[in-house]
Amino acid sequence: MSIIMAFLIGGCICVIGQLAMDLTKPGITPGHILVGYITIGAFLSALGLYQPLIDLGGAGATIPLSGFGHSLAQGAIAGVQEKGILGAFTGGVSATAGGITAAIVFGYLAAVLFNPKD
Amino acid sequence: MSSESEEKLKTAQQEEYHNLVNRIKPKPPVLKNCLWAFVVGGLICVIGQLILNYLISMGINKVDAGSLTAIIMIFMGALFTGIGVYDDLGQKAGAGSIVPITGFANAIVASAMEFKREGYIFGVGARIFSIAGPTLVFGFVASVLIGLIKLAFR
Amino acid sequence: MVALKKMGLQTLVFAEPPYIASWASMVGPKEGEGPWAKDFDWIMEDYLFAEASWEKAESKMLRETVKLALSKMKLEPKDAELLLAGDLLNQIISSSFAAREVSIPFLGLYGACSTMAESLLIGSMLVDGGFFERVVTAASSHHYTAERQFRFPTEQGVQKVPSSQWTATAAGALVLQKAGVGPRVTYATVGKVIDMGQTDAANMGAAMAPAAADTIKTHFQDTGRVPDYYDLIVTGDLGAVGMALAGELFVKEGLVPSPNYSDCGVLLYDGLQGVDSGGSGCGCSGCMLAGPLLRKIKSGEINRLLFVATGALMSPTSSFQGESIPGIAHAVAIENI
Structure with missing residues (x-):
């Protein structure tokens, strides 16, 4: 069941991005999409609107980059509750440190090991 | 003719041309693109869900399992970019392969690999963030803002 | 005072039309x-x-094409007096580095994808003007060097839109001479930079089509020739979208889009090669001219060609700053006379 819901919710979240690329003004690049998803995900999460989506779709809502925004937002909120103003600065990155570090390290390693293909 | 009316004429001509371009320009196959995005995006999330389910069944707590899943997905995104198949997938799947966290990894690895020939420090090291950098900047700023707002309204 | 070798507003008339004595082209796998x-x-x-x-490869491609064009006449680089060349890369490094290797006196040009026509018309002026006896004009582009400079890293998963074009991996070189046999450059029309406010970098044909139409219209006004005079009028790299737009603009300008109009970007690939709207890049018009088109002129299949290479004069910086994309087109008349 969790698999089917992940497929449906994840698919729908991606379709929104596709519509944004195809129907809005030209020149929307993957960079814009990524920035949009992480930012919108974070604010939806702060308003309490993203958690229900995760409850429903599991990885279907956490794997899209909006889920990364959600982790950043929830990290900051938890940080504030724990450490006050310091937490606002440390919470978000602490909660997502694994993913960010992995992306940088694997990115660098891949660049060392592989060359861009024709 | 005054420069103001010249300006107006130019704008009118540009507008007329713009309409002509919009009439002639082929439209992207939105339905087909959306179907691809839905299926590929959905399947990537299914892989994530399978990994998550497995990790939880191994007795790892939910938060750590989520982080580990993200790391594994990023690894796969990096690997498939490295062996040169993620860009082919992206051509078909569009947002379906951009939006998932594997797409974030793809943006990082593609930028890093591309600038290898300019050296490992200012090539790979600097350019690795050319697309992912803005994403992190906006993510971090949003997260700190949210934290501060929560602090103010606690 | 009236310039002696100018006709009308923007057209040059070559009193002793230079000969295109030799030519060569080199292309990528696609x-x-x-x-x-x-x-x-x-x-x-x-x-x-x-x-x-890839940058080194592009430079080598340009260099070898220049050498090849000369070697077809049993000449070496040292026999050429001047190299006029350009490409798409920052500081036109492909051309400069090629010139370093062949050691021919060099003037670097930038006209974006219009460079083949720009080099050809300047070269013709210099030969007709009596400054040089033998000038080599050339242009190149490489798909992957252009992609990484103007668009995205090659391995990034980006979906192309139907109006986008494929930068050709190609180079073309022509040897212009005062004396000789072969097709001759008779007229050339220097184009104006025309900007109709297009900003879509994935639709360059739309940005360049107005410049092509303007230059072609001016060419006929200046020379008094009619479109039917030419066996073929060929634009550089408007692609299918830009070519359709140019067709509409021709009608507006009162030029009948007769069947003798085509575009190198449309011709270079066949429809199944996944290039969307068609080819682009300096090499697109360069290799088409220094390949199929000049072969057809030599064989007499085409006797009068109007070659109109088109360029989009923007950079990633100007695009990020929200500037629109200015277009340019230069027309060169090549004839068997």
Whole structure:
């Protein structure tokens, strides 16, 4: 069941991005999409609107980059509750440190090991 | 003719041309693109869900399992970019392969690999963030803002 | 005072039309799978051309094409008096580095994808003006060097839109001479930079079509010729979208889009090669001219060609700053006379 819901919710979240690329003004690049998803995900999460989506779709809502925004937002909120103003600065990155570090390290390693293909 | 009316004429001509371009320009196959995005995006999330389910069944707590899943997905995104198949997938799947966290990894690895020939420090090291950098900047700023707002309204 | 060799507003008349004494073209693997494979002198097996980077490969491509064009006349680089060349890369490094190797006196040009026509018309002026006896004009582009400079890293998963174009991996070189046999450059019309406010970098044909229409219209006004005078009018790299737009603009300007109009970007590939709207880049018009088109002129299949290379004069910086994309087009009349 969790698999089917992940497929449906994840698919729908991606379709929104596709519509944004195809129907809005030209020149929307993957960079814009990524920035949009992480930012919108974070604010939806702060308003309490993203958690229900995760409850429903599991990885279907956490794997899209909006889920990364959600982790950043929830990290900051938890940080504030724990450490006050310091937490606002440390919470978000602490909660997502694994993913960010992995992306940088694997990115660098891949660049060392592989060359861009024709 | 005054420069103001010249300006107006130019704008009118540009507008007329713009309409002509919009009439002639082929439209992207939105339905087909959306179907691809839905299926590929959905399947990537299914892989994530399978990994998550497995990790939880191994007795790892939910938060750590989520982080580990993200790391594994990023690894796969990096690997498939490295062996040169993620860009082919992206051509078909569009947002379906951009939006998932594997797409974030793809943006990082593609930028890093591309600038290898300019050296490992200012090539790979600097350019690795050319697309992912803005994403992190906006993510971090949003997260700190949210934290501060929560602090103010606690 | 009236300039002696100018006609009308923007057109140059060559009193002693320079001869295109030799030409050569080199293309990448994808272009080699297209409909004109047998017309190119060299088809690269891969995009690196036994070099360490794509930029080095592009420079080598340009250099070898120049050498090839000269060697067809049993000449060496030292026999040429001047090299006029350009490409798409920052500081036109492909051309400068090629000029370093061949050691021919060099003037670097930038006209974006219009460079083949720009080099040809300047070269013709210099030969007709009596400054040089033998000038080599050339232009190149490389798909992957252009992608990484103007668009995205090559391995990034980006979906192309139907109006986008494929930068050709190709180079073309022509040897212009005061004396000789062969097709001759009779007229050239220097184009104005025209900007109709287009900002979509994935639709360059739309940005360049107004410039092409303006230059072609001016060419006929200046020379008094009619479109039917030419066996073929060919634009550089408008692609299918830009060509359709140019057709509409011709009608608006009162030029009948007769069947003798085509576009190198549309011709270079066949429809199944996944290039969307068509080819682009300096090499697109360069290899088409220095390949199939000049072959047809030589054989007499085409006797009068109006070659109108088109360029989009923007940079990533100007695009990020929200500037629109200015277009330019230069027309060169090549005739068997």
